[in-house]
Amino acid sequence: MAARVMDEEYVEQVLALVERVPAGRVTTYGALADEVGRGGPRLVGRVMSLHGGAVPWWRVVRADGRPAECHDGEAVRRLLEEDVPFAAPGRVDLRRAGWWTPD
DNA sequence: CGGATGACGACAC
C-alpha cells in the first residue's frame, strides 16, 4: 500500500493550497498541480473529488475560468457571494480573480 | 497487461 502517488502527503499539499486561497480569489487545477510540482491537473481533480468537501472547492476552477461541471451552479453561487469577478455568466475572470496572478 | 474513465489542459480549425 501507499505505493500510489495519491499519498496523503500529496492530498494534504493540494488541500493546503486551496485553503490558502482567500475569499474573492480563485485558482485552477493546473496551477495547483504546478505549485505542488507533482502529478497533473487530473490528479488535483481526483483529490478534489475525494477530499474536496474539506476545503473551499468552489475556489478551484478550470483553466478557462469555468467551475467544475459537477456543481457549477453551486460554485457560481458561492463565488458570487464572495465578490469574485466574472468575465461572463458562469465564467470567472481569471485575469483578476486568479490568485497566483500578480495584481 | 490493455482499454476505458475522470471535479483537466493545450492546441487546431
Add this chain to the structure above:
DNA sequence: GGTGTCGCCATCC
C-alpha cells in the same frame, strides 16, 4: 470565441 481532438496521470475493469 466556441467546438473538436489529442495528451497527461493515475485508477478501475
